[in-house]
Amino acid sequence: MDYxxxxxxxxxxxxxxxxxxxxxxxxxxLAEATELGQQPNREGTDRDEATTFAExxxxxxxxVMAGTGLGLGLAIAGLAAGAASAASATDVQILQxxxxxxxxxxxxxxxxxTLPFIGxxxxxxxxxxxxxxxxxxxQDHDNAFGSLIKSLGGKPQNSxxxxxxxxVNKAKPGLKSAAAVVALALxxxxxxxxxxxxDAAILKSVTAKKLTASIMGxxxxxxxxxxxxxxxxxxxxxxxxxxxxxxxxxxxxxxxxGFPNPxxxxxxxxxxxxxxVR
Amino acid sequence: MSKNEQPNQMELSERELAxxxxxxxxxxxxxxxxxxxxxxxxxxxxxxxxxxxxFLASAGALIAGGAVLAGAxxxxxxxxxxxxxxxxxxxxxxxxVAGxxxxxxxxxxxxxxxxxxxxxxxxxxxxxxxxxxxxxxxxxxxxDHAAAWNSAISAAGYKKITVANPTxxxxxxxxxxxxxxxxxxxxxxxxxxxxxxxTYLEAIGAVTSSQAVEVAATIQPVEMQHAAILNFVLGRYPxxxxxxxLAAAAPISDTKxxxxxxx
Numbered sequence: 222m223d224y225x226x227x228x229x230x231x232x233x234x235x236x237x238x239x240x241x242x243x244x245x246x247x248x249x250x251l252a253e254a255t256e257l258g259q260q261p262n263r264e265g266t267d268r269d270e271a272t273t274f275a276e277x278x279x280x281x282x283x284x285v286m287a288g289t290g291l292g293l294g295l296a297i298a299g300l301a302a303g304a305a306s307a308a309s310a311t312d313v314q315i316l317q318x319x320x321x322x323x324x325x326x327x328x329x330x331x332x333x334x335t336l337p338f339i340g341x342x343x344x345x346x347x348x349x350x351x352x353x354x355x356x357x358x359x360q361d362h363d364n365a366f367g368s369l370i371k372s373l374g375g376k377p378q379n380s381x382x383x384x385x386x387x388x389v390n391k392a393k394p395g396l397k398s399a400a401a402v403v404a405l406a407l408x409x410x411x412x413x414x415x416x417x418x419x420d421a422a423i424l425k426s427v428t429a430k431k432l433t434a435s436i437m438g439x440x441x442x443x444x445x446x447x448x449x450x451x452x453x454x455x456x457x458x459x460x461x462x463x464x465x466x467x468x469x470x471x472x473x474x475x476x477x478x479g480f481p482n483p484x485x486x487x488x489x490x491x492x493x494x495x496x497x498v499r
Numbered sequence: 500m501s502k503n504e505q506p507n508q509m510e511l512s513e514r515e516l517a518x519x520x521x522x523x524x525x526x527x528x529x530x531x532x533x534x535x536x537x538x539x540x541x542x543x544x545x546x547x548x549x550x551x552x553x554f555l556a557s558a559g560a561l562i563a564g565g566a567v568l569a570g571a572x573x574x575x576x577x578x579x580x581x582x583x584x585x586x587x588x589x590x591x592x593x594x595x596v597a598g599x600x601x602x603x604x605x606x607x608x609x610x611x612x613x614x615x616x617x618x619x620x621x622x623x624x625x626x627x628x629x630x631x632x633x634x635x636x637x638x639x640x641x642x643d644h645a646a647a648w649n650s651a652i653s654a655a656g657y658k659k660i661t662v663a664n665p666t667x668x669x670x671x672x673x674x675x676x677x678x679x680x681x682x683x684x685x686x687x688x689x690x691x692x693x694x695x696x697x698t699y700l701e702a703i704g705a706v707t708s709s710q711a712v713e714v715a716a717t718i719q720p721v722e723m724q725h726a727a728i729l730n731f732v733l734g735r736y737p738x739x740x741x742x743x744x745l746a747a748a749a750p751i752s753d754t755k756x757x758x759x760x761x762x
Contacts (some may be wrong), residue, residue: 365742418720441721476752
């Protein structure tokens with residue numbers, strides 16, 4: 222396997238410096254929430270706009286909820302409420318669902334790290350480093366969502382998304398290979414990114430909108446890396462999962478596998494209140 | 500694995516990768532009509548509200564004054580923040596943002612095009628197949644993004660923005676002239692992707708039209724994905740930060756030189 226352990230450590234250190242810079246902007250963002258928490262809907266709720274948008278999203282509800290219609294029904298009810306207080310409550314519910322997705326991601330990557338081929342002696346060091354770093358980034362997201370929920374007067378969500386948790390628990394016995402773990406992680410990252418992309422257009426609190434938008438692209442990046450890793454594993458080229466990668470040796474298709482859509486699809490978005498505090 | 504087996508492995512890898520990406524076109528066909536619908540909705544909304552002071556006020560009176568209307572002179576520079584208080588413009592904020600976005604996408608399309616031409620002419624040395632595929636795919640996606648923004652601009656009653664952003668293009672052209680290899684192209688492309696992603700991130704927090712947010716929100720993660728792959732190719736950690744930042748965002752004053760003419 223071609224990798225530079227020391228180089229990888231240095232790259233992660235550089236990444237940590239960039240991360241520290243980015244994190245410094247979070248207190249400012251969250252400080253806005255105190256003020257915005259008092260007026261989360263400063264432009265006023267547009268009943269028609271909210272209802273229309275929610276209805277246009279009807280076809281994009283997550284398949285798992287399609288049979289019940291429960292999540293989107295609640296979402297439409299919340300969005301159509303009109304009053305500023307209702308908009309604030311809806312924002313909190315949306316943020317709680319987002320936090321529940323982060324909780325699940327943290328837990329899932331944690332489980333993955335207990336597996337020998339992800340976090341143990343037989344792990345690809347780049348994959349291991351990615352899983353560790355990604356878990357840490359989800360923890361940052363979790364903290365940010367929790368702080369914002371508090372500032373909006375809500376209760377942080379400390380539990381994982383209950384519906385997706387069942388999916389993860391069902392998948393656990395089958396996590397016998399790196400490919401299986403990558404597939405499960407990809408499902409979670411795609412779901413989180415899709416949820417945040419949709420939510421960015423729904424949230425009324427400007428701070429919530431900004432925070433969500435600042436995270437959605439990061440989840441999309443996690444998904445891009447996982448897709449690339451998945452493809453290389455499927456192609457029997459696990460040895461090419463290295464940093465820096467052997468670019469000249471990579472198959473042509475590796476250049477596009479990470480970003481299959483010109484517009485990030487929202488079909489995998491979770492129902493708005495799926496993970497809200499009950 | 501013997502040397503004789505190596506080509507077979509690569510063939511298998513290529514085949515598997517091709518299988519995994521075989522749905523690209525189908526996904527594109529599915530995603531694009533939805534985005535076109537959003538863009539048209541945005542344009543329709545802008546068209547209906549054009550001229551309403553309330554619309555501009557609800558957008559936060561954010562015009563920085565950098566846009567050049569047909570026949571009008573450039574206003575003062577607005578600093579490096581995208582949206583800052585300044586005199587109102589007759590062009591709705593969301594149209595300006597859409598124009599800025601379209602011009603950035605056009606610039607990306609042109610830059611990837613220049614890179615591919617240079618590669619074809621042998622000016623970049625040996626170009627790995629994966630890099631060529633990346634450039635072709637990213638260029639096509641940026642063209643889709645530009646088309647989405649221009650759909651909104653057209654629907655709002657303005658002529659499409661078909662030029663590369665003139666302000667940023669100057670520095671990109673100067674940088675491209677010094678590029679001699681694939682690494683240099685990747686660095687330049689990364690700066691464009693980061694600028695686009697940061698600009699959309701700022702737009703999401705600034706515009707109030709949910710359709711405008713929707714368009715920007717579905718594109719920003721894709722630019723971030725391009726950046727991740729470029730970072731990876733350059734040997735850097737592909738997801739360096741937990742939160743996307745605004746540092747590289749193009750200010751609205753970068754609409755200077757763009758003509759927002761009524762159709």
